[in-house]
Amino acid sequence: MRQIVLDTETTGLEWRKGNRVVEIGCVELVERRPTGRTWHQYIHPDREFEAGAQEVTGLTLDFLADKPRFAAIADEFLDFIEGAELVIHNAAFDIGFLDYELSMLDGRGRITDRATVLDSLELARQRFPGQRNSLDALCRRLGVDNAARQLHGALLDAQLLAEVYLALTSGQTELGLAGPAMPEPSVARIDLPRAAALAPRPRVAVDPVELEAHLARVAAIRGRAGTALWDDAGAPAPEASAL
Structure with a gap:
């Protein structure tokens, strides 16, 4: 299975108010193992940041001034996620923004035309009901080092989420305890010695x-x-x- 752990950063919290995507970060997993392949892009939003959004990301319009518009990178991004399962924390937020960006382009459709979506926030709520399940909270709870996360960044957050997702869904197997699959043994009758005949175990x-x-x-x-x-x-x- 090919999975893409994905995160976005935006100019504000609501795409319905015209806010735009300013950064996309993706990390590829194949058969639940990181392949080392990533996709990362800063994007010029053609609008100002809402109050507070700039402080969260650390991005500025000056920094984004020479970055491409979404239309220029859309096909490359869609090719990268094609046919994958997207793992996204609070998926409705990111998918809403990405679909809004695609709606302004002819013939690109929607994200779910290209990939399926798995919401890691819903997985976390099922495992830890009634607890905080933000990315930072899950990093602390699952032992994922997030010391480098001083600001929100799409690629860093996608990398952290990949670790959180693997720990959240498989636990011990991600610590290297899972060996290669062994063939099923054939059924056979084995005559065991009687208990009295067994020597004491040292x-x-x-x-x-x-x-x-x-x-x-x-x-x-x-x-x-x-x-x-x-x-x-x-x-x-x-x-x-x-x-």
Whole structure:
């Protein structure tokens, strides 16, 4: 599956008031793995920023003065997202703005003519009902480093959202615990020895270094996924552990 994690920045909060897109950032995932391919563009909006919007993005009309209009980059953008599933946080906002931009161009249609859309905000609300589910809040909750996010930027936010989305939807597999798929075993009858014939299992004391590494790994999993498999396994306390 090819997915594009997408974010936009705009001159204001409402496209119905004529606000425009000023930045688009995209990050490509294939089979839930980042490919390293991104698409990023600043866009001249042909209008002023609304009060507050400029402070959020740090962008200015002076900076955007030599940037292309949306019409000049529309085909390249549409080619990049063609056939993908778009992962967007609060998708109605971004799709509304992008469809508004496309409506001013002949023959470009709508975003959903080119791609399907998955709203990561709705996924977050299902997993964390009643909690704050902004991108910053999810970064903190899922252990995604967002220290570089001093201002809203479309490409940086798309990169952070990609990490959040993978942690939100797969947890432990994103920490490298998922190996290659194994073939299904064939069904066969196995004659097991009777319990009385089994030799006692030896108890081996856990090496302190190995135990420390194991606990650090479990803590990393818990930070990303909210829980770890071992939390529910009924494992003995560390000082009594044996292999």
